[in-house]
Amino acid sequence: MTWQEIAAIALLAIGVVLELLACLGVLVMNTVYDRLHYAGLASLLGPIAIAAAVLLVEAVSMAGIQMILLTATLVVSGPIITHATARTARVRQLGRWEPQPDEHIEEV
């Protein structure tokens, strides 16, 4: 077994564990805002680890390029979906997403 295969298996294990932790977090948390943290983890770190495992074995082949494209799509779309979901949750909760007059949100 070469060092690439050993590293690929380690990265694969990390990716799967991260995905399962994200699923557990989504299952256990109570509010949508808490759940979004774990859903964000699932679309960012897990796919990167699994893509790195595939690239270690496949290098730059058709499968490797497709895995890069797939991971890039997940990494870009993940934060967009997270933001859109949080915005929709807030609109459904308060009627609009802008800060309310009685909310004391400090500007950074």
Add this chain to the structure above:
Amino acid sequence: MNPWLFAALALLPGFLACGVVLWRATLINTVVALNLAGVLATLEFALLAEGFQNTTFFELALVLAVLTPAGSLVFLRFLERWV
């Protein structure tokens, strides 16, 4: 059974967690679970493609990776207007 197929098998309980949230949680929470299930399905196809050495599954995964967020955005837009 190679490590890729074993990893694909290990990811399957994640769908169960998404299913429980879809079954029990409120509407906006189900969108989070739906999107997570889409990410899991994308990774499942990628792992199966590598495990079976069949690049066709990579194309399925790529299509799913593009269409799942698009579908979620449409669904969220609908939910935002349906207050």
